[in-house]
Amino acid sequence: MSHIVLEKWNELQLKIEQQRDELNRESLLIILFDWIRGIKKIKDSKVQNLYHEYLAYFEEVSDLDGILNIKPWYSLQELIEYDILKSTELSFERPIVKVRDVLWELLVFKSDKECPCCGDDNLRAMTYKGQKELFFCCDICGCIVDEDGGRKEVDDKLYPAPFELVELKKIGVSSIDN
Numbered sequence: 608m609s610h611i612v613l614e615k616w617n618e619l620q621l622k623i624e625q626q627r628d629e630l631n632r633e634s635l636l637i638i639l640f641d642w643i644r645g646i647k648k649i650k651d652s653k654v655q656n657l658y659h660e661y662l663a664y665f666e667e668v669s670d671l672d673g674i675l676n677i678k679p680w681y682s683l684q685e686l687i688e689y690d691i692l693k694s695t696e697l698s699f700e701r702p703i704v705k706v707r708d709v710l711w712e713l714l715v716f717k718s719d720k721e722c723p724c725c726g727d728d729n730l731r732a733m734t735y736k737g738q739k740e741l742f743f744c745c746d747i748c749g750c751i752v753d754e755d756g757g758r759k760e761v762d763d764k765l766y767p768a769p770f771e772l773v774e775l776k777k778i779g780v781s782s783i784d785n
């Protein structure tokens with residue numbers, strides 16, 4: 608018998624396959640948020656640990672204002688096609704990490720600012736909850752800089768910057784593919 612997370616992953620793939628022609632960023636997010644709430648209900652300590660490590664953050668993010676309103680910088684079709692539908696997951700941990708990665712792409716604006724620390728990627732736009740100051744974070748090396756480009760140590764948890772703030776501060780969009 609396959610693991611319950613793999614069964615849920617197959618159900619998710621099927622649902623997305625059936626709806627793929629009508630899916631947009633918002634409807635895909637609603638499906639994924641629903642999926643992570645399903646994972647949360649699985650009474651298994653290993654799954655619970657993975658939920659808390661990878662997915663609990665996004666349940667919090669799903670309640671933020673304006674979160675369904677970020678301008679996509681990525682190709683939605685490629686995310687659906689390659690990261691979800693063509694992705695064959697063999698261990699039950701992998702779908703959880705995969706959904707975390709897809710949510711990250713869907714929810715966190717990627718700017719045109721190059722990482723000053725590693726130079727290998729463009730930085731994501733984030734904020735403290737309910738505040739207006741932006742921080743720019745590197746997916747690869749974890750470097751964080753403020754709006755003036757100075758390196759920052761950040762103590763509080765950062766959240767995806769609302770798109771209105773990204774627009775207001777005229778932050779350009781990344782041209783790097785994920």
Ligand SMILES: [Zn+2]
Pocket residue numbers: 722723724725726727728745746747748749750
């Ligand atoms: Zn970096």
